[in-house]
Amino acid sequence: MNIQVRIMALVVSLLFIIYVLSLVRSRKLRETDSIVWILASIAILVLGVWVKPLVYVTELIGAKFPVSTLFFSGLIFLTFISLWMTTRISELSDQVRELAQKITLMSEEKEEG
Amino acid sequence: MEQGPRDRVAVVIPARNEAATVGEIVAEVRTRHPDFDIIVVDDASGDATGAIARKAGAEVLRTPVRLGYGGAVQTGLKLACKRRYDLVILMDADGQHDPSSIERLVLASQHYDLVIGSRFLGEASYSIPLVRRIGMRIFSMIASAVVGHRITDTSSGFQALRRNVFTLFALGDYPVDFPDADMVIWVAKHGYRVGEVGVKMHERRSGRSMISGFRSSLKYAMKMPLAILVTLLRMPSLGREGSQK
Numbered sequence: 001m002n003i004q005v006r007i008m009a010l011v012v013s014l015l016f017i018i019y020v021l022s023l024v025r026s027r028k029l030r031e032t033d034s035i036v037w038i039l040a041s042i043a044i045l046v047l048g049v050w051v052k053p054l055v056y057v058t059e060l061i062g063a064k065f066p067v068s069t070l071f072f073s074g075l076i077f078l079t080f081i082s083l084w085m086t087t088r089i090s091e092l093s094d095q096v097r098e099l100a101q102k103i104t105l106m107s108e109e110k111e112e113g
Numbered sequence: 114m115e116q117g118p119r120d121r122v123a124v125v126i127p128a129r130n131e132a133a134t135v136g137e138i139v140a141e142v143r144t145r146h147p148d149f150d151i152i153v154v155d156d157a158s159g160d161a162t163g164a165i166a167r168k169a170g171a172e173v174l175r176t177p178v179r180l181g182y183g184g185a186v187q188t189g190l191k192l193a194c195k196r197r198y199d200l201v202i203l204m205d206a207d208g209q210h211d212p213s214s215i216e217r218l219v220l221a222s223q224h225y226d227l228v229i230g231s232r233f234l235g236e237a238s239y240s241i242p243l244v245r246r247i248g249m250r251i252f253s254m255i256a257s258a259v260v261g262h263r264i265t266d267t268s269s270g271f272q273a274l275r276r277n278v279f280t281l282f283a284l285g286d287y288p289v290d291f292p293d294a295d296m297v298i299w300v301a302k303h304g305y306r307v308g309e310v311g312v313k314m315h316e317r318r319s320g321r322s323m324i325s326g327f328r329s330s331l332k333y334a335m336k337m338p339l340a341i342l343v344t345l346l347r348m349p350s351l352g353r354e355g356s357q358k
Contacts, residue, residue, distance in 0.1 A: 100188075
């Protein structure tokens with residue numbers, strides 16, 4: 001991996017960590033939800049400085065360039081994040097439905113009482 | 114055979130923007146069955162659905178946000194559960210389900226825990242698009258295999274549910290969009306008896322079907338096989354409540 005790519009990975013991951021922290025600071029993102037993004041940024045940061053593990057994985061999976069491995073890992077990570085987010089949306093939709101039903105039934109109780 | 118002397122019956126009618134028809138439906142049910150409680154679940158309508166239904170003699174539950182057909186039905190079933198009705202009749206507010214068929218559903222509920230009002234065994238004064246008919250037939254065939262006898266109209270929302278079945282739907286999962294063959298299978302998997310009677314159905318007098326337009330049809334066609342598969346793989350979740358009869 002050449003030096004430009006490594007510098008770019010470092011800069012981008014640093015900026016990303018700063019952005020995530022600012023979102024947490026302004027209460028737009030919860031601490032627990034930010035952990036996965038901070039860990040991913042740290043992983044890119046570490047791999048930008050210390051490329052040995054990336055080269056090892058590249059050889060292991062038979063990829064040609066470490067950059068390809070990095071992109072591939074990113075893609076897998078984003079796919080899983082999307083799936084996880086979708087499950088969260090399903091869960092939240094169910095909670096909203098249950099709350100709305102409870103409010104409806106409580107209003108009925110109030111009218112009755 | 115008459116309905117049991119102490120059976121408390123609720124007619125649950127989910128409605129969204131059905132001001133044009135809901136009053137007439139409620140009034141007709143009230144005239145035919147003055148001893149039944151009528152609960153209209155107004156699914157955050159933007160028109161006077163709730164007020165008209167109330168004026169016609171129904172009790173109205175209004176949801177604060179749109180819950181969809183299944184969400185509205187489940188809200189009504191939760192109330193039925195709380196009040197411990199013996200039987201719930203589910204019907205639509207758009208004029209598709211003829212109140213004169215309620216009697217048949219009630220009578221059949223003496224023998225079954227879930228009675229489906231079938232348009233194919235009764236009188237349907239309208240035609241169903243071919244593609245949808247094919248889909249309905251396939252899903253009905255799968256449901257029939259699980260139930261153990263022929264079921265012709267799993268997508269009918271005109272149903273009679275004994276307490277064990279509506280408790281299952283009220284306390285467990287109930288699909289928000291298209292409750293269909295998956296729910297019939299779910300009921301059968303719990304060991305409850307599923308039956309069918311012919312009912313009168315008409316062309317809806319107002320509004321649009323849940324499954325209308327390309328997007329909804331595609332969603333239905335994609336969702337239903339998956340829902341059936343998942344239901345077949347799921348284990349019954351609740352303990353069986355004793356059959357009422």
